[in-house]
Amino acid sequence: MATPIELGRAVLCAPTTNLELWLTTLITVSPQRGRIDIRQLKSSQILDLMSTGHVWTCRGHVMHAELHLMFREEPLPHTQLRDLAESIVQGPVWGQLMLQPSIPTDIALEPGIIRLNIKYNDNNNNTRPQEEHRRRRVCMEMPTTDVQPPLGVPIIALETIRFTIEIVETRQRTKTAHKRLRVEGEADGHLLSVTNSVVPNAANILDAPRHESGCPVTTPIERKPMRSASRSNRGKNSSPPLLSVRHRGTRRQPVISTDLRPNSGVTVVANNYLEVEDIVDAALRFSVSGSSNNKSVNGLKVKASTFQAGLADIAPALWRPDYLIAVSQRAYLLPTISRSLSQSAGMKATSISLKYKLHMLSKLSNNYIGDGSHQEDLIVEHIDGKGVLPIAGELWKLLQKSLPSKPRWPLLAFVATGACASPDSSSDDMLEEVEQRIQYPYTSTLGANVVLGSMESDDEHLLDDGSPSSVRLDADISMQHVSTNSTCKDDSRITKDDLLFDF
Structure with missing residues (x-):
């Protein structure tokens, strides 16, 4: 009987943007050999049993992986979901794990859901390019996929892995803005007091003749009521909105922005597609490692986590690099x-x-x-x-x-980020122009000289019809160039013949 188990939940945040990742990982396991009644055990007991090494966790007959993606409470668009699925299939980590994912063709692509079939790689030999010089070692030719434990060891199959990834946008708390406003107000008041205490003395010393001429001069006595009035007005005008904002910002949970337009989700996802790829990669990495000691994964800070074990701990033969080779x-x-x-x-x-x-x-x-x-x-x-x-x-x-619990090499990326974008029409025009210049060098110079000749004739008004003359001049120059090239070739042939007869 297949039993669903929650592997853990986590909240990760990006330090550069206001995006957060809410991750939930579920697995489905079924016993294949040995009389272990999984239904009578709790989820934590099953995970402890699978991570102790007393059972062997293998791949099910058809192991599936499902990714449920939500961006701002909406599923990803079809085009970007398809591109993300292709990037995950082409990720470099699958070669490291000796697994081969594929997109099923018999199942339609649902909104916000990516399904993958995962099997062993057909070319997963023990001998790797860096280990070809050690091919004479004992047991190096044994296929890794044929490794089976003895009959006394129970076997549990991993059937399905489900990743629920929700990317939400959080607002910054208004409490911090309130503190900044208060600091700015105090700084402004401090500057006003400093200027009011210093400027009048300087005016009395340097501008003494201006008092006699009758020019208006401000004094500290005249500025005191204005400064008090400005402070009182500032306090009266700023206190009600600050109190109202503070009253609305008393929530401690992150607030999800819902004031978006109905059709703005597609454009926002298109602009943040690279960030979505990085977040999905971090979610898959964290589900595999699952260590509570990790404070950051792929540049994302771990805010909260309930993971006690990851996929590499409960199924090391599938999700830990080089583990299956060492066992075989x-x-x-x-x-x-x-x-x-x-x-x-x-x-x-x-x-x-x-x-x-x-x-x-x-x-x-x-x-x-x-x-x-x-x-x-x-x-x-x-x-x-x-x-x-x-x-x-x-x-x-x-x-x-x-066997060591930590692999020798870290996990590679689950999402391939080297996709080449389609070139623009402007780049195509530039390439065509360069090719034309390479194939027909003289025609391009002729056209350029014609344009330059016409511009000079218009500016200087010296020639009535400047383009024919420029064409003739360029033609003469090109003929001279061809003749010089031919003479150079003839001279080179003559020198070669002279060298042959010199011996």
């Missing part, structure tokens, strides 16, 4: 090691430490045989007659735990 290189020797250990368990130990270890191995085998939850495993165990399967299962679990 080590799993090839597990049957041989488990058989040798099972044979050693029946022997008499000479040392105390080895005797205790062999006792634990035999106890593990007896517990595994006495457990009635693995009927198909018991048949193989009965035929084998030795405790190979429990030892192989424990070695597999130890193998998954011993």
Whole structure:
């Protein structure tokens, strides 16, 4: 039975713009082997079980990924949604994860929804270009997709991954604007007091003759009532709107702007398409990593998160780079090691430490045989007659735990950002003009000289018909140029012949 599980929620904000990302990631899992009743467990218990390494998480028969995109409470337009889907399919991270996404052709593209079919890459060999010199290592030719755990290890399949991405625009709080207005008012009052205290003294000292001539001079006594009146008027006029704005801005939650025109969403999305790509890339990266220690992802600041584990933690064989290669290189020797250990368990130990270890191995085998939850495993165990399967299962679990949790290389981008835009008509005209100049150099100079000759004749009024003369002049110059080129070629041939006969 497929069981939906919420992987986590997060809120990310862009520091340069007023856009926020509200992310919700859901997965659907189903048990394939082993009697683990997922329905009786909570979502947190299932995620803990999948991230401990006691189970093997693989790809389902047909693994889907769905992206539900909303921009300002509206779905993305069809054209930009299609371009975004193509950019995600061409992302460089899929080659790093050895996965191959594709857009299904039998399902119509719904508004604001991108569906992808994810499968293993057909060309996913263990040997990579940087590791071709190590091809002689043991187990390097083993296909990674054929790796399967022993019969004693439960298997859980990852069927569907759903990313709900909502991009909203938040307004800045009016409380900060109120503080700035108060600071500006205090600064203005301080400047007025400074100027009023300094300027009159300077006027009394420097402009003493002007008092005798009868020119009006302002004094501090005359400015005091005006300054008090201006302050009182400023307080009376500014206090009511500030109080009303502050009353409206008491909400602590981000306010979504809804005062947009009905047809302005398409133009806004077109202008912010690159920002939407970066936000979608950050959402996919954060869903894969899922670490609560990350304070920023792809330039976006993490404001809140409920992720306890990411896709790379619960399904490392699918979403952690180089994990499947490391497992395939080590799993090839597990049957041989488990058989040798099972044979050693029946022997008499000479040392105390080895005797205790062999006792634990035999106890593990007896517990595994006495457990009635693995009927198909018991048949193989009965035929084998030795405790190979429990030892192989424990070695597999130890193998998954011993591998490093962090990859050697970071994740690449999920969205390809190197799409070339269609050239404009002006650039086409420029290219055509350059090609014409390359093919016909003399005709272009002739035309330019004709124009220059006509301009000179109009300005100077010296020639009545300047264009024919300029054409003749350019023709003579071009003929001289051709003749000089031909003479140069003949001279070069003569010099070559002279060099041949000089020896």
